[in-house]
Amino acid sequence: MASSSRITVVFPFTIKLDTPCKIDSATTPMVAETATCTISGQTITVDNPFGTGSYTEGDPAFSFIFSTGGTNPDSAKNAGAFTASTFRMIGTPA
Numbered sequence: 001m002a003s004s005s006r007i008t009v010v011f012p013f014t015i016k017l018d019t020p021c022k023i024d025s026a027t028t029p030m031v032a033e034t035a036t037c038t039i040s041g042q043t044i045t046v047d048n049p050f051g052t053g054s055y056t057e058g059d060p061a062f063s064f065i066f067s068t069g070g071t072n073p074d075s076a077k078n079a080g081a082f083t084a085s086t087f088r089m090i091g092t093p094a
Contacts, residue, residue: 001055006087007046012080026064028079
């Protein structure tokens with residue numbers, strides 16, 4: 001994934017999403033300070049997640065935590081399915 005990329009995560013309806021979205025921390029190679037996070041419906045979109053770096057298939061897994069933007073369900077139960085997708089921004093090298 002190039003530095004100019006996008007990650008989307010679609011949350012199940014049992015998890016309430018609210019704006020604004022704020023990424024508090026992330027593991028390398030993701031850069032929380034340069035990533036932008038937006039919410040639309042049940043989808044969180046993270047743009048420019050790697051700053052000037054990139055992520056290559058086979059590299060160690062990365063994760064991020066957002067503190068503002070979501071509320072857990074009222075009780076411990078199966079929340080439903082999550083869908084994560086990655087995109088390269090148009091006009092950037094693969």
